[in-house]
Amino acid sequence: MEGSVNVIGYGLAAIGPGIGVALIFAAWITATARQPESAGITRPMLFMGFALVEVLALFGLVLAFAIGGGN
Template structure:
């Protein structure tokens, strides 16, 4: 993590102005957004193919959603740690 901190300090010393934390969070939100879309899309497809497995698929769907959402929350916290 010190490499990221050094990169932010280098950018700030070179005259980059603005809130780099907001840019970092914007980039960090792309991955979980794509992941959540894939989780729900494939879960709906699996439920349509095998309706009898719906409870198991739904349980795994919400687990995958929670894990993707944790990445978004980490992306929100990390810029505050380095600023």
């Protein structure tokens, strides 16, 4: 079995952003269902939250490669 522990670490670290994205979209859907007229106002906040959570996942991926040293 070949591989790196960094890959396993990144796989575990990707669970957090996955849950975060799910919570962000669930909150937006709930808010829009309660007040449909606010969808245009809350949509930019949805995408900002989504982008911030995804950046954390990308940082984890870059860190896994940086620590691994290209093995």
